Amino acid sequence: MTTMEQPLVVGTDGSEPSLRAVDWAADEAALRGVPLRVVFASLWERYEGTALATDIGKPSEEVLADDIVAGAAGRARRRHPELKITAEVLAEEPEYALVREGRLASALVVGSRGRSGLAELFLGSVSLSVAAYAECPVIVLRGSHDNRATPGTRGRVVVGVGEDAKDSAAVRFAAEEARRRGVPLEAVRAWRCPAHESTDHPLMAGEPARLHHERAVEALEEALQDLPADVEVQRGTVEGHARRVLVDASHRADLLVVGAKRRDGHFGLQLGRVAHAVLHHSACPVAVVPQKA
Structure with a gap:
């Protein structure tokens, strides 16, 4: 089929x-x-x-x-x-x-x-x-979707870009949804600087955070490099927990897209903490896209 x-x-x-x-x-x-x-x-x-x-x-x-x-x-x-x-x-x-x-x-x-x-x-x-x-x-x-898939009230699809940015099924799905609707795709990558990497030395102030931000930008570009040219893409890197960042982003989206790893032979809910959180707290419909681990 x-x-x-x-x-x-x-x-x-x-x-x-x-x-x-x-x-x-x-x-x-x-x-x-x-x-x-x-x-x-x-x-x-x-x-x-x-x-x-x-x-x-x-x-x-x-x-x-x-x-x-x-x-x-x-x-x-x-x-x-x-x-x-x-x-x-x-x-x-x-x-x-x-x-x-x-x-x-x-x-x-x-x-x-x-x-x-x-x-x-x-x-x-x-x-x-x-x-x-x-x-x-x-x-x-979820949320106030007003019973309509399109046209949306907020005019954008948001996708969370995770750790495995390359060849992301979630990003491909989100791009196609945005293209069908004729709206921009907003790709969001959350990043955090672990507490143990911080330092009070004046010559190192801000250096760990800068490196983590740069890695987030690189991951975002890697995830988006093969998208169709007719999809308008907006990029955003935000410091914070991915769960909070994506729930916040759901307030400006008509559809929030997240990935969920599927591991062969693994039993139990195969969602991950981020997908689980946005399913419970998103302000808009959520698409969970399976990705083979």
Whole structure:
């Protein structure tokens, strides 16, 4: 299956956050020119809630799994009538179903939380698990994205450039997203001068910090050297913890892109501290792009 044939997959459970994710995913699929696949995965047959029930005109206790996917697909179709849309109910735990769906997807889109009703400050366990294990990019709809993938309100895509700057899958993904939207790509590299390298000697004052800053600039240039010429790139090196720097940058972005190393044979969440932090605290949608270690 070629990249152009790979669908964009969105997970829904009928909750309001997941329906906003369907809206966003429909925009993104139309932007990419790929089919949209709407998936509802659950071991529960019945829906518990009012948002979707009201939309399809049924009492909540009468809404079944098929209604959820049909309602979500219909919502996407009304938004983009030209879009090729498929929908399916999967009777299994959503984490496993969505990770498996990601094997044949161009990307996965999920809401930040589902039917638990927790405040958006907290990331749902399904979203976190999918972002940690999926083999394709996962976009988690955090922040005030206004249900739209494009045009964005802030007009930029931000990517965090990590330690392995060369041949970064996250940078390539971010550049393509910026190109599709016709907005600048802001590449950010955080750097810190470890405390044990500081010195009070007047002839050495500032020297360790200067060296770390220069290395950050070099890493940034290495990461960006092969990007398409039609992508406008803005560069930024910022002193501080990468987690704080990227969360701050999310306030001026429509999409924040970070990488996550995937190690063969490694068990447990494969996210890293930076990706984990921005998934919990970003002010905009976050794309987690897997990178083979």
